[in-house]
Amino acid sequence: MIYYFGAYLQQFFGPARLLQSYTVLITLALYTGFIASMRLLPRFYDRLPHDRGREFTLSAEVSKGKPTGAGIVFISVFIVIAFLCTPLTILQGGTLMLTWIMMLTGFFDDKSTASWGEYRKALLDFIVSLAEALLLFYCLKSVSPDGHVYFWLPFVTHPVAVNVAVYIIVCTVMLWASINTTNCTDGVDGLSGTLVLIALITMGTIFYFVLGHVDIAEYLLVPHLPTGANWAVISFALAGSLMGYLWHNAYPSKVLMGDAGSRALGFFIGVCVMVGGNPFLILATSTIMSINGGMGLLKVALLRFFHIRIFNDIRFPLHDEMRKKRGWSPTQVLIKFVIMQLLITVALIGIFFKVR
Secondary structure, eight states, X not given: OHHHHHHHHXXXXXXXXXXXXXXXHHHHHHHHHHHHHXXXXXXXXXXXXXXXXXXXXXTHHHHTTSBOOTHXXXXXXXXXXXXXXXXXXXXXXHHHHHHHHHHHHHHXXXXXXXXXXXXXXXHHHHHHHHHHHHHHHHHHHHHSTTSOEEEOOTTOXXXXXXXXXXXXXXXXXXXXXXXXXXXXXXXXXXXHHHHHHHHHHHHHHHXXXXXXXXXXXXXXXXXXXXXXXXXXXXXXXXXXXXXXXXXXXXXXXXXXXXXXXXXXXXXXXXXXXXXXXXXXXXXXXXXXXXXXXXXXXXXXXXXXXXXXXOOTTOOSSXXXXXXXXXXXXXXXXXXXXXXXXXXXXXXXXXXXXXXX
């Protein structure tokens, strides 16, 4: 909306053309998201559901009674700002709506006095992930010059055309896994949000400076993404909104994001990776979350469905293992996990884009 408003105003006031600059739009989205979330969240503390504690979680009593489900506030702020600051395509508009729906499924679970149960939530995650996978494939196919959807892969020079069934399966699994590993990482004040923030800034930078830039994309032998700048604005809008939440979630937290926040964040990170065209980018954005939460999911799944036991002496999520056996404080968990993710991100981005 602001983009088109700037186009209209510049005939009367020349500097209004700056409202069509993606650099300006990214800045507006980032700072507006931060200020709006930071200021609005405390006003909803009394209206949000309150944490009832989590079974088998360390320090559950510390979180018990705090406002939770804050994702409904900062995700809604993000959606509004993304619509205001970005000239949206059908794919981007649809993705924002599905992100909001994913947030709602989490919020209703946060609000419910009885947990929805693992299978019910897993099914809802699957339905939304499948809907996004279908939307992604057919929207990307419609704008492809030759009608094919491509992946660019590590150590492979040329993009690889992807069959529709393969794309839908890979995308659905990617989104479902990203949702649930992000959700499992939400157990230490600031941890999940900060790791997602790194992922958002990473993908926003890639969208704007690499995939969205014709010359740089050509130089690095990756497909140019014409809407890369748009995705960058959206990514930084969510980054700013998340920063506003983290302002109040820093240890000791005053409010929790709940499933309303973690599931929507995980979903959007998965979408960004798939839009980026390289599923392996999830390693650059979310390795620590994948290990922290994903290994626990794998452990439970193997035991429940195949009666196979792995990692018997390790407690998952891994942040609980570090706190119980290594004696790490919540702040130590946060800082050390963030340092590890930053080291991994820098290394893998360099490898993925240069070793081709």
